[in-house]
Amino acid sequence: MPDLKQLRVLVYKHITPKGWDRKTPSPVTWGLLALIVFSLLLFTFETEETISQQYAYFFRIANVAVALLFALEYALRLWSCVERPEYAGKFGRIRFMFSFIAIIDLIAFLPALIFVGAFNVYWLRIFRALRILSFLKLGRYSNSLAIVLGSLKKSWRELVVTFGVAAFFLYLSAVLLYFIEHAQQPEAFGSIPRAMWWAVATLTTVGYGDVYPITVGGRICAGVISLIGVAIVALPAGILAGGFIEEYKARRNK
Numbered sequence: 665m666p667d668l669k670q671l672r673v674l675v676y677k678h679i680t681p682k683g684w685d686r687k688t689p690s691p692v693t694w695g696l697l698a699l700i701v702f703s704l705l706l707f708t709f710e711t712e713e714t715i716s717q718q719y720a721y722f723f724r725i726a727n728v729a730v731a732l733l734f735a736l737e738y739a740l741r742l743w744s745c746v747e748r749p750e751y752a753g754k755f756g757r758i759r760f761m762f763s764f765i766a767i768i769d770l771i772a773f774l775p776a777l778i779f780v781g782a783f784n785v786y787w788l789r790i791f792r793a794l795r796i797l798s799f800l801k802l803g804r805y806s807n808s809l810a811i812v813l814g815s816l817k818k819s820w821r822e823l824v825v826t827f828g829v830a831a832f833f834l835y836l837s838a839v840l841l842y843f844i845e846h847a848q849q850p851e852a853f854g855s856i857p858r859a860m861w862w863a864v865a866t867l868t869t870v871g872y873g874d875v876y877p878i879t880v881g882g883r884i885c886a887g888v889i890s891l892i893g894v895a896i897v898a899l900p901a902g903i904l905a906g907g908f909i910e911e912y913k914a915r916r917n918k
Contacts (some may be wrong), residue, residue, distance in 0.1 A: 676744035679737065696737060703730045703772075727776050734773035741769065811915060815907035826899045830867065833896060837863035837889045844882045853877075867893035 677684055678692040689697070710716045710723055745751040745760040760766050816823075838859040845853035852875045853859045862875040866889055877886050 672744050673747055675740050676747040679740055679744065680748070699730065699733055703734075706730065731773040731776035734769070735777065738766075738769045738773065741766070811908065811911050814915075815904060815911040818911060819903050819907035822903045823900055826896075826903060829899075830896045833889075833892055834860070834863050834867055837867060837885075840885050840889075841877060841882060844879060844885060845877050848879055848882075849875075849877075863889070866890055867896055869893050869897055 678690045679696070681689060681693060684690045684693070706723065706726055716723055742757055742760060746753075746756045748756075751757065751760045835856075838856050841853050841862060842856050842859045845859070846855075851858075852862065862877075865875070866886060869890070877883050
């Protein structure tokens with residue numbers, strides 16, 4: 665029989681993608697992926713009252729089962745995390761418990777276990793909605809998602825500058841339309857915060873059409889702002905695309 669150390673190494677390899685020595689994910693990883701997707705489907709269909717009321721018992725049992733499986737996964741990760749160099753040592757498990765991904769793991773199942781038997785209380789749905797955080801756990805199993813996250817880390821300074829420029833134009837647009845339109849449309853443009861809604865919808869090129877300028881000056885200004893909005897939306901997309909390509913090439917070269 666394998667000793668405790670060998671068993672811990674085996675568990676680590678199966679539940680940690682980086683520890684698995686094959687190109688395809690381990691069977692346990694596939695099972696955890698299916699469990700995450702199943703938990704999100706449960707949450708989705710539970711919001712439809714006709715379905716949740718008709719199959720209340722099934723949802724109750726399924727929620728508890730999913731929470732217990734996530735709790736078992738968390739316990740196994742906590743037990744085997746010392747096999748990773750960054751969590752080795754006396755306080756390795758404590759460092760793991762306070763890592764971001766471990767907190768996500770904990771939130772994915774803890775509310776369901778704490779409030780078991782009280783699923784019909786409306787405010788408890790807020791806690792149950794935290795289950796959607798389990799989607800973040802998919803990041804462990806996706807190299808593509810790791811590339812996206814890596815590109816975000818490399819491009820965060822440019823993105824901050826871009827969003828800063830967008831915030832500036834957002835405020836400037838609201839100020840301009842406030843001065844031009846507030847006399848004609850006090851309900852929509854009577855203050856800068858009110859005009860901000862129009863600016864957001866226009867600069868993001870959504871353009872709901874519920875608020876729009878009616879004066880000649882306002883329409884001219886709105887046209888210019890709309891063109892600027894196209895450029896503002898394109899800037900972060902270009903930065904992310906460039907960062908993604910650089911990160912992909914770097915990982916491929918490795």
